[in-house]
Amino acid sequence: MKVSIITIVYNNIDTIEDCINSVLAQTYSDVEYILIDGLSSDGTLNLVNSYSDKIDVIVSEKDKGLYDALNKGVLHATGDVVGILHSDDVFYDVDVLSRVVETFKKSRSDIVYGNGVYTSRSNLNQIRRIYKSSPFKNAKLKYGWVPLHTCIYAKREVFDKYGLYDTNYSIASDYEITLRWFLNEKISKNYLDSFLVKMRLGGKSTTLKLQKMKSAEDLEIIQKYNLSGYRTLFCKILRKLPQYLKGCYMLKDN
Numbered sequence: 353m354k355v356s357i358i359t360i361v362y363n364n365i366d367t368i369e370d371c372i373n374s375v376l377a378q379t380y381s382d383v384e385y386i387l388i389d390g391l392s393s394d395g396t397l398n399l400v401n402s403y404s405d406k407i408d409v410i411v412s413e414k415d416k417g418l419y420d421a422l423n424k425g426v427l428h429a430t431g432d433v434v435g436i437l438h439s440d441d442v443f444y445d446v447d448v449l450s451r452v453v454e455t456f457k458k459s460r461s462d463i464v465y466g467n468g469v470y471t472s473r474s475n476l477n478q479i480r481r482i483y484k485s486s487p488f489k490n491a492k493l494k495y496g497w498v499p500l501h502t503c504i505y506a507k508r509e510v511f512d513k514y515g516l517y518d519t520n521y522s523i524a525s526d527y528e529i530t531l532r533w534f535l536n537e538k539i540s541k542n543y544l545d546s547f548l549v550k551m552r553l554g555g556k557s558t559t560l561k562l563q564k565m566k567s568a569e570d571l572e573i574i575q576k577y578n579l580s581g582y583r584t585l586f587c588k589i590l591r592k593l594p595q596y597l598k599g600c601y602m603l604k605d606n
Contacts, residue, residue: 353453354382356431356508360421361439362390365399367552370476372403374442380449384408384431388421419517419525426511433464435505437549442476444469444547451546452505459542463506463533465499466544473552480553481592487543493534494580496588501526503548510539523562524569531577 357375361368375385389397389412397412404410409428415421426434433456437443455464467485472478485499486492514532517525533539567585574584 353433353456354384354431355380355433355435355449355453355505356384356386356425356429357449358386358388358422358425358429358434358436359439360388360390360418360425361392361396361400362421363392363394363396364439365392365394365396368396368439369399370442371437371439372400372407375437376403376406377446378443378449379446380453383449384429386425386428387411388415388425388428389413390415390421416519417522419519419521423516423519426516429508432508433505434508434511436502438502438551440473440552440554441502442550444550448546448548451544452548455542455544456505456507459540461540461542462510463504463539463541464544465504465541466546466548468500468503468549468551469547470551470553473554476550476552485543488534488541490535493531493577494584494587496584496586496591498527498530498534498588500549500551501530502551504530504533506533514539521569521573523566524573527570528573528576531573531579535577 359371375383385407386409387400387407389400389410391412391414400407400410411424411428415424422436433453435452452464465485468483469479470481470483472480483500485503510533514536518528519525521528534541567589570588571582571585574581
């Protein structure tokens with residue numbers, strides 16, 4: 353089973369190498385690595401190109417935003433399964449993809465999803481927030497529940513059948529596609545109770561100044577899928593509080 357991992361990047365020379373090495377360090381061998389660069393001008397592309405013998409696809413061109421870049425990555429993917437690792441992030445450990453593939457094979461599901469953690473921007477071992485998911489129940493979506501998007505792995509055919517990221521959203525299309533998948537009873541899902549990714553705080557949707565914009569798009573998406581309006585949005589925001597509280601108890605195994 354081939355796994356396609358997509359990383360999109362723009363002017364992120366400080367963390368992109370950690371991300372790349374995290375993919376290359378995976379013990380699972382049948383991995384296609386796709387890196388989509390948005391015409392970086394800070395040296396990122398030079399660094400990426402230094403790994404050209406180990407990265408299967410490198411594309412550097414202007415895009416129309418992060419979801420346009422993700423769509424480019426999906427269209428280049430030839431794997432049976434597609435996953436995303438953003439340029440600020442790293443896999444939780446070297447066996448993540450092995451666990452994901454094993455779960456796909458055992459469950460024969462269309463989607464496998466797991467848990468993630470948010471860390472300090474300067475220290476990947478300093479955990480600030482724990483994003484632990486749970487087995488799927490449709491009713492949870494009305495109360496703001498969704499898995500962390502970078503902890504969702506989907507078979508390539510899911511994109512083929514149900515479409516790519518909606519570029520009409522600039523900051524919340526990952527929420528839209530997650531609801532599109534999880535509300536669809538034809539798409540089977542399986543929860544892997546394992547940590548899959550470490551995400552640095554301070555990404556596009558984690559800065560405070562962009563939360564208002566994200567909430568507006570989230571509400572539009574919630575209404576699109578006939579959930580519970582402001583109640584769903586409020587619950588989605590409120591769910592972050594216990595994640596931060598859990599993060600106060602540092603994970604012992606990093």
